[in-house]
Amino acid sequence: MMNQLRLKQGFTAEQFQAMTGLTISALEPALSVCLKQQLIQFDDWHYFCSDTGWYFLDSVLQEFMAG
Numbered sequence: 001m002m003n004q005l006r007l008k009q010g011f012t013a014e015q016f017q018a019m020t021g022l023t024i025s026a027l028e029p030a031l032s033v034c035l036k037q038q039l040i041q042f043d044d045w046h047y048f049c050s051d052t053g054w055y056f057l058d059s060v061l062q063e064f065m066a067g
Contacts, residue, residue, distance in 0.1 A: 004016075008048065009048060010046045011048075012045050012047070013045070027064065030063045030064045031047070033063060034053070034060055034063055039056060039059075039060050040060065041053075
């Protein structure tokens with residue numbers, strides 16, 4: 001899933017569940033933190049790095065690994 005954040009199109013909750021067998025709630029609280037900090041965006045059912053998130057991609061990925 002972390003590699004999906006390296007792609008411009010990101011991922012959907014359905015893709016995450018299909019790849020991991022987990023619901024999107026398994027990414028909390030990291031997902032909410034990154035959304036609040038505007039490092040990740042949610043649009044058209046996809047989660048993806050914002051323009052700012054691209055500059056801090058290593059930090060974004062680390063946020064998910066810490067959770």
